[in-house]
Amino acid sequence: MRIPFETLHGTLTAVLRQEGMSADRADLCARLFAEASRDGVASHGLNRVPRFVRMIRRGIVDVEARPTCVSAAGALERWDGRRGPGNLNAREAMDRAMTLARAHGIGAVALANTNHWMRGGSYGWQAADAGLIGICWTNTLANVPPWGATDPRVGNNPLVVAIPRKAGPIVIDMALSQFSVGALGGYAARGEPLPVAGGYDTDGRLTTDPQAILDSRRLLPIGFWKGSGLAFALDVIAATVSAGLPTHQIVTDPELETDLSQVFIAIDPAAVADAGQPDAIADAAVAHLIAGGGTRYPGAGALATRARSLRDGVEVDDVIWRELQASVSG
Amino acid sequence: MRIPFETLHGTLTAVLRQEGMSADRADLCARLFAEASRDGVASHGLNRVPRFVRMIRRGIVDVEARPTCVSAAGALERWDGRRGPGNLNAREAMDRAMTLARAHGIGAVALANTNHWMRGGSYGWQAADAGLIGICWTNTLANVPPWGATDPRVGNNPLVVAIPRKAGPIVIDMALSQFSVGALGGYAARGEPLPVAGGYDTDGRLTTDPQAILDSRRLLPIGFWKGSGLAFALDVIAATVSAGLPTHQIVTDPELETDLSQVFIAIDPAAVADAGQPDAIADAAVAHLIAGGGTRYPGAGALATRARSLRDGVEVDDVIWRELQASVSG
Numbered sequence: 264m265r266i267p268f269e270t271l272h273g274t275l276t277a278v279l280r281q282e283g284m285s286a287d288r289a290d291l292c293a294r295l296f297a298e299a300s301r302d303g304v305a306s307h308g309l310n311r312v313p314r315f316v317r318m319i320r321r322g323i324v325d326v327e328a329r330p331t332c333v334s335a336a337g338a339l340e341r342w343d344g345r346r347g348p349g350n351l352n353a354r355e356a357m358d359r360a361m362t363l364a365r366a367h368g369i370g371a372v373a374l375a376n377t378n379h380w381m382r383g384g385s386y387g388w389q390a391a392d393a394g395l396i397g398i399c400w401t402n403t404l405a406n407v408p409p410w411g412a413t414d415p416r417v418g419n420n421p422l423v424v425a426i427p428r429k430a431g432p433i434v435i436d437m438a439l440s441q442f443s444v445g446a447l448g449g450y451a452a453r454g455e456p457l458p459v460a461g462g463y464d465t466d467g468r469l470t471t472d473p474q475a476i477l478d479s480r481r482l483l484p485i486g487f488w489k490g491s492g493l494a495f496a497l498d499v500i501a502a503t504v505s506a507g508l509p510t511h512q513i514v515t516d517p518e519l520e521t522d523l524s525q526v527f528i529a530i531d532p533a534a535v536a537d538a539g540q541p542d543a544i545a546d547a548a549v550a551h552l553i554a555g556g557g558t559r560y561p562g563a564g565a566l567a568t569r570a571r572s573l574r575d576g577v578e579v580d581d582v583i584w585r586e587l588q589a590s591v592s593g
Numbered sequence: 594m595r596i597p598f599e600t601l602h603g604t605l606t607a608v609l610r611q612e613g614m615s616a617d618r619a620d621l622c623a624r625l626f627a628e629a630s631r632d633g634v635a636s637h638g639l640n641r642v643p644r645f646v647r648m649i650r651r652g653i654v655d656v657e658a659r660p661t662c663v664s665a666a667g668a669l670e671r672w673d674g675r676r677g678p679g680n681l682n683a684r685e686a687m688d689r690a691m692t693l694a695r696a697h698g699i700g701a702v703a704l705a706n707t708n709h710w711m712r713g714g715s716y717g718w719q720a721a722d723a724g725l726i727g728i729c730w731t732n733t734l735a736n737v738p739p740w741g742a743t744d745p746r747v748g749n750n751p752l753v754v755a756i757p758r759k760a761g762p763i764v765i766d767m768a769l770s771q772f773s774v775g776a777l778g779g780y781a782a783r784g785e786p787l788p789v790a791g792g793y794d795t796d797g798r799l800t801t802d803p804q805a806i807l808d809s810r811r812l813l814p815i816g817f818w819k820g821s822g823l824a825f826a827l828d829v830i831a832a833t834v835s836a837g838l839p840t841h842q843i844v845t846d847p848e849l850e851t852d853l854s855q856v857f858i859a860i861d862p863a864a865v866a867d868a869g870q871p872d873a874i875a876d877a878a879v880a881h882l883i884a885g886g887g888t889r890y891p892g893a894g895a896l897a898t899r900a901r902s903l904r905d906g907v908e909v910d911d912v913i914w915r916e917l918q919a920s921v922s923g
Binding site for chain 2: 333334335336337338339340341364366367368369370371373396408409410411412413414416417422424425426433435437439441459485486487489490492493495496497498499500502503504506509510511512528530531532534535536537540541544545547548549551552555556557558559560561
């Protein structure tokens with residue numbers, strides 16, 4: 264079913280208020296969840312809220328914990344997320360990286376001890392909507408076997424790259440596994456096979472069965488040996504600069520996954536460019552890309568889904584939606 | 594055959610001197626080529642020198658052009674490579690990014706109008722050997738069809754990520770195609786099929802025939818739709834921040850490929866860390882990774898090849914080596 268964005272946002276705000284989150288924070292946290300569903304990423308929007316609530320109740324997510332700056336060196340800062348809500352922490356970390364970029368041309372925040380940031384693309388859109396390039400990534404629990412090994416020792420560490428453009432930002436939001444855990448869950452829920460092999464079953468055979476991969480926790484990295492190497496390197500950067508946990512020290516139960524390490528980089532292209540130049544170059548690149556036919560520029564799909572959601576309502580899972588509504592209307 | 598590193602370096606220096614490069618620059622430029630062969634990347638070491646010489650003679654590479662800073666904003670600078678030698682330009686750009694990182698915690702240089710940087714990993718090792726994280730990428734001529742299209746409109750834009758570690762840096766140096774052009778050339782020269790599909794033939798069929806892919810210029814991106822999106826985004830960042838050319842404006846003949854756009858980012862983890870902490874975290878991550886068996890950490894292979902090369906001599910292609918030797922011994 265489809266519901267108005269404001270109804271979704273309002274209900275999620277009420278859910279979070281009920282869990283003890285203060286008004287301003289609940290409003291923003293709920294908006295980030297609602298915007299994920301609005302843009303077509305329900306796996307990290309509404310559908311993720313029940314687990315988020317469970318993690319609050321278990322004390323894994325501390326609703327009122329605010330991230331703090333531990334150490335600063337000009338354009339680079341190290342922050343402690345103190346197990347606060349992952350999306351609020353990430354939002355604040357990118358906001359701080361953007362402030363640093365406006366002052367220094369480029370800025371970065373490394374964030375330790377945080378929780379799942381939900382939809383990573385949120386922080387790319389955040390930077391791009393403000394006219395800045397945003398690059399950020401997170402580590403995750405281990406769910407990818409390094410190339411040549413069979414057991415998961417690397418995360419699928421989503422990477423976000425966003426570029427401002429007046430006609431529509433270019434936004435990449437991708438796990439470094441061929442399919443994100445959320446995408447596998449979506450295929451499994453719909454009973455569909457994957458279009459290409461997405462990982463190994465528990466017997467070590469490549470498979471297009473999403474549930475077999477969720478069960479084995481052996482996701483195939485993008486580019487085989489390349490993706491697992493890149494994921495490992497991004498994990499080590501996030502952990503070393505934030506002084507946080509690397510993937511191999513993160514608890515492997517998704518219901519308990521916490522103490523993640525993340526990096527947020529913002530770049531202000533206007534700081535070194537002639538007026539209008541970055542936009543003109545990006546426009547030309549997008550025009551050439553889509554002229555090939557059969558393809559869209561990265562970010563176009565989210566914008567199209569957003570427009571439809573704001574016109575016709577946000578598509579929600581009936582069962583999850585009714586349960587959440589009931590939980591706050593009693 | 595194998596030859597001593599210093600013999601290789603000396604001969605390449607003489608080759609470059611003969612092409613009009615000044616002594617100091619020829620020494621460094623030759624060293625970068627020789628080190629690529631020494632570390633096992635002959636495709637962008639010795640084997641690439643004949644084409645480099647042809648490009649000098651055609652006026653595409655200006656041996657004496659030095660990159661200049663066009664615009665600066667604190668920790669971010671925009672440089673013009675002025676069609677100088679790509680490896681010297683890249684070396685200087687990373688060096689400048691490292692200086693900025695030492696001053697600001699993080700620093701970046703965007704470089705326009707440069708030439709092929711040869712072995713991208715060189716600039717990762719450069720940063721890591723100096724105790725800094727290095728992240729850099731280059732655009733290339735179009736050789737990857739965007740997902741859903743059939744003609745090449747995206748580059749395979751190599752990405753380098755390097756992390757300092759006393760026991761051996763972690764270094765990723767990867768094209769965003771499943772196989773780099775150099776790797777395809779290597780398989781083709783050895784008459785070997787690729788271990789997995791690496792692109793399309795001219796009829797649009799996925800193939801493991803390296804020559805068919807070199808002919809079609811339809812390389813398969815890592816992760817199918819993911820790699821072409823990431824490559825596009827990295828291209829647009831490089832072009833917009835450097836005010837240089839994006840891939841679609843780069844001439845598609847590899848003998849004439851020039852005016853590339855690149856980004857060099859350096860991060861000083863020690864600036865925000867407790868003493869020894871980054872190394873301890875990286876060590877633990879590497880130890881866990883390789884304990885899985887069957888795998889090495891990224892960078893380990895280059896170090897092993899380097900050790901063998903310095904002990905037994907650098908492996909070189911007999912024909913190319915003898916031709917270059919003859920060209921400077923007459």
